[in-house]
Amino acid sequence: MALIDTFGGDSVAQGRQIRTEPIQQRSAARLTALLDAAAEVVDEVGFDRITTAMVAERAGASIGTVYRYYPDRVAVLEGLRERAVQRFRQRVADTLKETQPGTWWEAVDCGISAFVELYRAEPGFRILHFADRERAQSTGPDQLDSGFFANQIAGVLSEEFGLSGGPDLIFRLEVAVEMADSLLSRAFTWNTQGDERFIAECRRIMHDYLVGYYGTDA
Amino acid sequence: MALIDTFGGDSVAQGRQIRTEPIQQRSAARLTALLDAAAEVVDEVGFDRITTAMVAERAGASIGTVYRYYPDRVAVLEGLRERAVQRFRQRVADTLKETQPGTWWEAVDCGISAFVELYRAEPGFRILHFADRERAQSTGPDQLDSGFFANQIAGVLSEEFGLSGGPDLIFRLEVAVEMADSLLSRAFTWNTQGDERFIAECRRIMHDYLVGYYGTDA
DNA sequence: TGCTGACGGAACGGAACTCGATCATGGCTG
């Protein structure tokens, strides 16, 4: 289970976007309060109507506190996104441990389910796109993009289910992640519970695309 | 060729985002200059660092002129996106007339090629995403989303190539548009010329997904 | 030459962000 733990493990590269690591306990609480507030506000007013003042007020903090932890408005959103990614990975790791899927395909299906469940339940989760093109445009490939996910997933699948890893598998998974992300996001665009047609079609397509090439056996 | 003309025809729903239709000639030139400037600036500083002042200066106009034509900053970006969509549709229509594809699959392939070519050549074209989720979040489905495209394409395919139209075809095409958009955008995320692996894989996937269900014959 | 469309840019409002004063925490010391 080593790699599954890695998959659900601590998030990476947080230092680039946070200003001060919290030392005291209360400040750690503040930080999560800020992100909780941001999540709510994002769901309410949308991605670009959000203001730092709203986040601060909702979190019961002052403007200055927001800027103590995040260099600018966009960084708050990125922090929220990163936490969402983290929770997604944790959820997948937990589900895998619980269900002990027999085939790698079932494992992939767990990932889709986890995504859907969190999208339904978690405020602000809609901010999560594995393919974060805005950010990528300026900073280049980083550890939160779909390629990173493809790597992680490839590790789990080859380690746990004996799939032959390598560039081919990684590329195929990156394509899969990209497609699944777009279809699932589309499912939730005009339907807060997720349009079942798109979710079902996503599962079907992932199945055909991956199983068609790698077979169903472990 | 009626429906192909429709496909490449005048854009819809422009009135919602433009303030004053240009009357005199010079103002029409101004308008395109504004959009050209916006396209350049978007490529340089990215989607959310763009300011109205930058656009005005680059276009050799004043702030007031920007607001003469567009109600706000976002509308400028929407105008740019709409022009990009328009040019894409025109390019597809032209290509279809030139090459006279024998099968509907070849027609779809023309669409992919047109997208890639414009992405390479047209400044600011990266702004074009058929799946415009930011906007959708607040305004609901409109005529510029992937569903609209799916409708248009379904019309052409059933009219010109005798595919049986209907909800099934439209849904399938919407899924296809969504996936193609994400894969092609991914191809250009870290490679201004477009990562050929993703482009080729996109063609392959579209082929499998569509031809697998509707066959290759006209 | 007058009428109307087009243009410019100072001025306004509001949101992002800074900064120095002030408060709270928790380890340390006697």
Add this chain to the structure above:
DNA sequence: CAGCCATGATCGAGTTCCGTTCCGTCAGCA
């Protein structure tokens, strides 16, 4: 164990920057 105090944390008025308005001026057309 109480009190001290270095340093982390917080606050919020102030600054700057940006989106947007508005009206005075200029240019095209009859």
